[in-house]
Amino acid sequence: MESTIWARNILLGDCVFAKFKLPEGWAIRPTLYPPDVEEYTEHRGLKWAASGFIILDLYAGRDKPLRLEIKAKRSRRWLTRERAARSLGVSADSVREAVAGGHEAYYAVKESRRLLGGRRMEVKLVLYCHETQRTIRFTVEGAPEHVSSCLAEVLELLTSVTCH
Ligand SMILES: [Zn+2]
Numbered sequence: 001m002e003s004t005i006w007a008r009n010i011l012l013g014d015c016v017f018a019k020f021k022l023p024e025g026w027a028i029r030p031t032l033y034p035p036d037v038e039e040y041t042e043h044r045g046l047k048w049a050a051s052g053f054i055i056l057d058l059y060a061g062r063d064k065p066l067r068l069e070i071k072a073k074r075s076r077r078w079l080t081r082e083r084a085a086r087s088l089g090v091s092a093d094s095v096r097e098a099v100a101g102g103h104e105a106y107y108a109v110k111e112s113r114r115l116l117g118g119r120r121m122e123v124k125l126v127l128y129c130h131e132t133q134r135t136i137r138f139t140v141e142g143a144p145e146h147v148s149s150c151l152a153e154v155l156e157l158l159t160s161v162t163c164h
Contacts, residue, residue: 003028005070007035007054015040015049017070018101018136019162023153027059028068039074041132043164048132050074058140060150066142075135079128081106087126087137098155101163103127109151111144121147123154131164 005017005028015037020028035054040047049072057065077083084106085092098105105127112120121144126137138161140147140154147154 005054005056007037007049007052009037012037012040013047015047015052017049017052017054017072018138020157021160022157025061026153026157029057029059029065031055031057031067041074041134043132048072048134048164050132050134060142060146060153062146064142064146066140066146066154069137069139069141071137071139073135073137074133075128076133077128077135078130079104079106079126079135084126087135088124098125098159100125100127100159101129101161103129103163105159107155107158109147119144123147123151123158125155125158127161127163129163134163136163 001022004019008014033055037049037052039051041050053071056068058068059065085095088108090108095106107125109123123140128135138158
């Protein structure tokens with residue numbers, strides 16, 4: 001099933017962040033966090049959110065969802081490993097390479113401890129879409145045992161993204 005992630009801006013209209021192919025039984029749902037879109041790039045008849053973010057619930061085979069955050073930033077600069085590492089919040093040698101949406105991409109998986117909410121695991125992937133001139137960062141976050149149990153599917157979901 002394809003899921004189109006979009007947000008409405010009163011002045012700009014409906015802007016698409018990305019599209020995903022969801023595995024069987026998975027779903028992406030809106031949350032109470034209001035999305036933000038400040039500008040868009042027009043490409044193939046769609047307005048692509050070029051600056052902004054959206055926070056969603058990603059139902060990945062369990063009752064409790066993972067959190068999915070998508071952050072877009074207008075940019076004319078191609079990603080380097082160093083820039084990707086900064087965006088992912090890790091050191092350059094813990095960044096891994098991938099292809100996502102047909103673009104060169106970088107990702108990292110890390111565990112962190114929260115003051116409230118205990119341990120969390122994050123999968124972060126960043127790519128530069130030259131077609132829409134956007135740097136897009138995807139973060140999937142949840143309980144470590146939940147994220148690690150579906151890590152391969154999460155990476156598959158993120159790398160098969162449509163971003164232009
Ligand atoms: Zn793209």
